[in-house]
Amino acid sequence: MSRSATGLPFDDIRALVAAMPGRDEAAVAAIRARDAELTKPAGSLGQMETLVEWLGGWQGTPRPAVNRPLVAIFAGNHGVAVRGISAFPTSVTQQMVENFAAGGAAINQICIANDLGLKVFDLALDIPTGDITIEAAMGEAACAATMAFGMEATAGGVDLIALGEMGIGNTTIAAAVAAGLFGGTGADWVGPGTGLDAAGVARKADAVDAALAIHAGHLADPLEVLRRLGGRELAAIAGAVLAARMSRIPVILDGYVATAAAAVLYRLDPSSLDHCQFGHLSAEPAHRRLLDAMGKKPLLDLGMRLGEGTGAALATGLVRAAALIHAGMATFTQAGVSGKD
Numbered sequence: 001m002s003r004s005a006t007g008l009p010f011d012d013i014r015a016l017v018a019a020m021p022g023r024d025e026a027a028v029a030a031i032r033a034r035d036a037e038l039t040k041p042a043g044s045l046g047q048m049e050t051l052v053e054w055l056g057g058w059q060g061t062p063r064p065a066v067n068r069p070l071v072a073i074f075a076g077n078h079g080v081a082v083r084g085i086s087a088f089p090t091s092v093t094q095q096m097v098e099n100f101a102a103g104g105a106a107i108n109q110i111c112i113a114n115d116l117g118l119k120v121f122d123l124a125l126d127i128p129t130g131d132i133t134i135e136a137a138m139g140e141a142a143c144a145a146t147m148a149f150g151m152e153a154t155a156g157g158v159d160l161i162a163l164g165e166m167g168i169g170n171t172t173i174a175a176a177v178a179a180g181l182f183g184g185t186g187a188d189w190v191g192p193g194t195g196l197d198a199a200g201v202a203r204k205a206d207a208v209d210a211a212l213a214i215h216a217g218h219l220a221d222p223l224e225v226l227r228r229l230g231g232r233e234l235a236a237i238a239g240a241v242l243a244a245r246m247s248r249i250p251v252i253l254d255g256y257v258a259t260a261a262a263a264v265l266y267r268l269d270p271s272s273l274d275h276c277q278f279g280h281l282s283a284e285p286a287h288r289r290l291l292d293a294m295g296k297k298p299l300l301d302l303g304m305r306l307g308e309g310t311g312a313a314l315a316t317g318l319v320r321a322a323a324l325i326h327a328g329m330a331t332f333t334q335a336g337v338s339g340k341d
């Protein structure tokens with residue numbers, strides 16, 4: 001990313017946030033008008049009707065479609081993992097990236113089931129970010145550059161993007177970011193992640209509290225929260241969400257970690273996630289708290305707590321169905337079906 005006039009890379013991010021396009025209200029009005037003609041009682045498809053309005057409003061067309069959907073997974077490693085805050089070793093991050101490439105992960109099968117493209121971006125896995133309990137995760141230039149790298153995921157004619165992550169230790173990072181953005185203590189935002197016992201969850205809370213203490217006084221700016229308490233995959237997801245907005249690509253976010261990444265943008269401007277759906281409610285307990293803090297409702301609630309984009313990828317099926325329903329249904333006139341008396 002090129003440096004701005006002041007030499008502060010985060011200024012480039014702020015300039016993008018200030019220039020975000022809004023929803024195409026003419027497209028939404030046209031979708032509502034056609035919906036009223038379709039062979040079903042008005043409102044009978046519930047949230048499927050608002051989903052197609054969302055899709056068309058953000059794609060900027062009265063006939064939205066999902067022809068080139070992509071799942072993007074960003075992978076990163078975290079210095080804080082040395083604090084015993086995950087049930088798994090950090091070597092699993094690289095091993096799972098290889099598993100994604102070989103087709104052996106849960107996300108691979110969900111992509112097959114829903115006909116989704118999959119791209120995996122690994123972010124310097126052999127150089128973990130700084131341990132947030134003693135230092136910043138990243139410098140400003142590195143954080144902004146990683147956001148810019150995440151923006152690349154939206155290239156190539158993608159018309160719906162599902163965002164997920166892989167990074168051992170990143171539910172601790174998500175908890176720290178959530179606490180940095182919305183307040184509260186470590187205990188408010190941590191949970192079992194990959195399957196920690198109560199003692200492990202307590203270590204996570206302590207790690208988050210230690211990070212909040214050493215970065216205290218520097219957390220008023222959401223981008224500082226991201227660079228100090230975050231991680232590369234979170235920065236890349238935030239960049240991808242922002243780039244998608246600029247390119248009119250609707251976004252589906254995965255669980256707790258992806259939501260924490262996107263929340264950075266929400267705190268810069270609450271309207272910055274209006275082009276996003278939240279694919280599912282993760283079983284990681286603080287996901288609900290985080291969604292509530294932003295007034296967001298998830299699409300699915302399947303008790304999943306995997307990450308790697310799985311909840312977002314499953315929700316693409318609903319969005320695609322909403323578009324097909326709207327585009328393909330007959331009107332009352334076309335089908336010769338009588339309207340309401």
Ligand SMILES: Cc1cc2ncn([C@H]3O[C@H](COP(=O)(O)O)[C@@H](O)[C@H]3O)c2cc1C
Pocket residue numbers: 085086087088092096165166167168169170171172192193194195306307308
């Ligand atoms: C085999 C395996 C596959 C995964 N796929 C996603 N995650 C998920 O678990 C990690 C976060 O949990 P924690 O903070 O407890 O480490 C992330 O990598 C996330 O994507 C996985 C974790 C494992 C072990």
Ligand SMILES: O=C(O)c1cccnc1
Pocket residue numbers: 171193194254255256257258282283284287305306307308
């Ligand atoms: O909801 C998530 O993002 C999540 C939950 C557990 C483990 N990894 C990710």
